[in-house]
Amino acid sequence: MDSCGVIKMLEDQERFEEIIGEISELAREALDLLPEDIQENARSYWYSHILCALNDDHEFIGGSMLHMNDSLEEWSSNNNSNYEFNSQEEWDDYVARNGLSEELKLDEEDWD
Numbered sequence: 001m002d003s004c005g006v007i008k009m010l011e012d013q014e015r016f017e018e019i020i021g022e023i024s025e026l027a028r029e030a031l032d033l034l035p036e037d038i039q040e041n042a043r044s045y046w047y048s049h050i051l052c053a054l055n056d057d058h059e060f061i062g063g064s065m066l067h068m069n070d071s072l073e074e075w076s077s078n079n080n081s082n083y084e085f086n087s088q089e090e091w092d093d094y095v096a097r098n099g100l101s102e103e104l105k106l107d108e109e110d111w112d
Helices: 003-033 036-054 068-080 088-098
Strands: none
Touching (some): 003 068, 003 088
């Protein structure tokens, strides 16, 4: 994968992570719009299902066998070993966005 492809993939992963947060915020907003007398039923059913499908960051018992955050982590780990960096600038940009991964081993001689 060339550096443009890597950057695009990183941007897509970042957007995917943002979407997880946005869905959570929108579900909370929708719940808050409901009259108080029906919020508890909604909270116990559709609201909890939505949050459990996103990640493990919720107050409910149970969860999902595969939530969106699991997919993001799998996507990130599957591609970490396939990155190619052609310059110090590309490497610095990657590290600034994602932190330093132990899986990534770079030698300056590998850069064009």
